[in-house]
Amino acid sequence: MPESFFVLSKDHLELAIDEIIAIAKMYDRFAKAKVISNLVIIQSKTNWNEITKRASFVKISGQILRKMSGLFLDENNSEVLKNAKTFVCRVINLSSNQINIPELENSMGDMISKFSHAKVELEKSDIVVYLIFTDKENFFGFSKQTGGEKRPIKTKNHPHELDWKLTRVMINLIGLKEGETVCDPFCGTGTTLLEAESMGIHAIGLDFNEKMYEVSKENLKKNGYKSTVLHTDFQELTKISEKFNGVVTDLPYGRASKISEKPEKILKKFLSILPKRKKMAIMYKKELDSDLKLKGLKKYEIYRHKSLTRIILIR
Numbered sequence: 001m002p003e004s005f006f007v008l009s010k011d012h013l014e015l016a017i018d019e020i021i022a023i024a025k026m027y028d029r030f031a032k033a034k035v036i037s038n039l040v041i042i043q044s045k046t047n048w049n050e051i052t053k054r055a056s057f058v059k060i061s062g063q064i065l066r067k068m069s070g071l072f073l074d075e076n077n078s079e080v081l082k083n084a085k086t087f088v089c090r091v092i093n094l095s096s097n098q099i100n101i102p103e104l105e106n107s108m109g110d111m112i113s114k115f116s117h118a119k120v121e122l123e124k125s126d127i128v129v130y131l132i133f134t135d136k137e138n139f140f141g142f143s144k145q146t147g148g149e150k151r152p153i154k155t156k157n158h159p160h161e162l163d164w165k166l167t168r169v170m171i172n173l174i175g176l177k178e179g180e181t182v183c184d185p186f187c188g189t190g191t192t193l194l195e196a197e198s199m200g201i202h203a204i205g206l207d208f209n210e211k212m213y214e215v216s217k218e219n220l221k222k223n224g225y226k227s228t229v230l231h232t233d234f235q236e237l238t239k240i241s242e243k244f245n246g247v248v249t250d251l252p253y254g255r256a257s258k259i260s261e262k263p264e265k266i267l268k269k270f271l272s273i274l275p276k277r278k279k280m281a282i283m284y285k286k287e288l289d290s291d292l293k294l295k296g297l298k299k300y301e302i303y304r305h306k307s308l309t310r311i312i313l314i315r
């Protein structure tokens with residue numbers, strides 16, 4: 001079974017690791033994962049690039065060619081360079097050892113040039129060959145240049161809008177597939193709707209504030225997206241529950257956005273009306289957490305600043 005590697009940013013490492021595993025298992029339920037610090041190795045039939053396209057916190061990714069016993073390339077590994085005109089070597093040192101990276105990259109480049117027709121090209125090479133060092137084991141991998149993914153755009157930014165990476169991670173953690181539908185009952189500027197549609201997931205947004213409803217609609221239009229936005233209270237979601245597979249939302253904080261009642265009341269009411277069988281990924285401020293009697297659900301803490309830590313709750 002092919003193996004892929006994902007070097008993750010350390011900003012929200014637990015979330016980032018769980019996201020990669022959730023995406024890999026969504027595409028292939030037999031996928032296996034190994035985690036070495038911020039490196040995740042996935043064994044699955046899904047191509048590394050499919051997983052990378054959905055993920056939020058991947059810095060570098062590619063396919064593992066084989067584990068290294070030494071630093072030597074053999075002829076089997078040169079297959080990958082067969083149709084490439086250009087290549088570059090990159091060393092990723094996740095180990096605690098000091099490594100002279102430029103020297104190693106140069107000597108690897110020289111060595112590969114000897115048995116391949118491909119030439120070294122530092123900027124936009126067809127293939128990147130990676131040597132990955134960790135304290136446990138070392139890997140040898142490669143990736144091909146892929147066109148950067150087009151990001152959704154917004155007409156204007158808003159103080160209470162959610163970071164797109166956290167929104168995307170929530171969608172991925174509940175394993176929504178292309179063609180399924182997500183509902184965001186507090187959609188604000190429509191971040192969830194935009195992220196979902198950029199991944200081929202349909203979306204329905206609700207917001208009781210007419211201004212936010214208009215902003216969401218404009219943002220969808222700007223991207224040529226077709227998700228639905230309803231100008232209504234979140235409780236309307238019970239009437240449309242047949243239309244979506246999961247809920248992803250960032251609840252009101254009572255700070256920058258308009259609010260119908262106190263955040264704690266909204267959260268409790270929301271949890272009580274949410275259809276039990278639906279998947280959910282919700283975010284709310286940590287102070288509200290102690291009042292909730294929720295057991296067995298996965299929680300992540302997201303520190304924003306001294307007076308705001310948020311919880312992401314997954315079901």
Ligand SMILES: C[S@@+](CC[C@H](N)C(=O)[O-])C[C@H]1O[C@@H](n2cnc3c(N)ncnc32)[C@H](O)[C@@H]1O
Pocket residue numbers: 158160161162163185186187188189190191192206207208209212232233234235249250251252253257258259260261
């Ligand atoms: C924290 S913001 C959501 C931000 C959103 N994730 C974004 O990226 O723009 C909460 C939203 O909930 C909306 N809201 C507050 N009370 C509501 C209610 N009773 N029903 C529906 N929406 C409500 C507010 O208008 C606000 O847009």
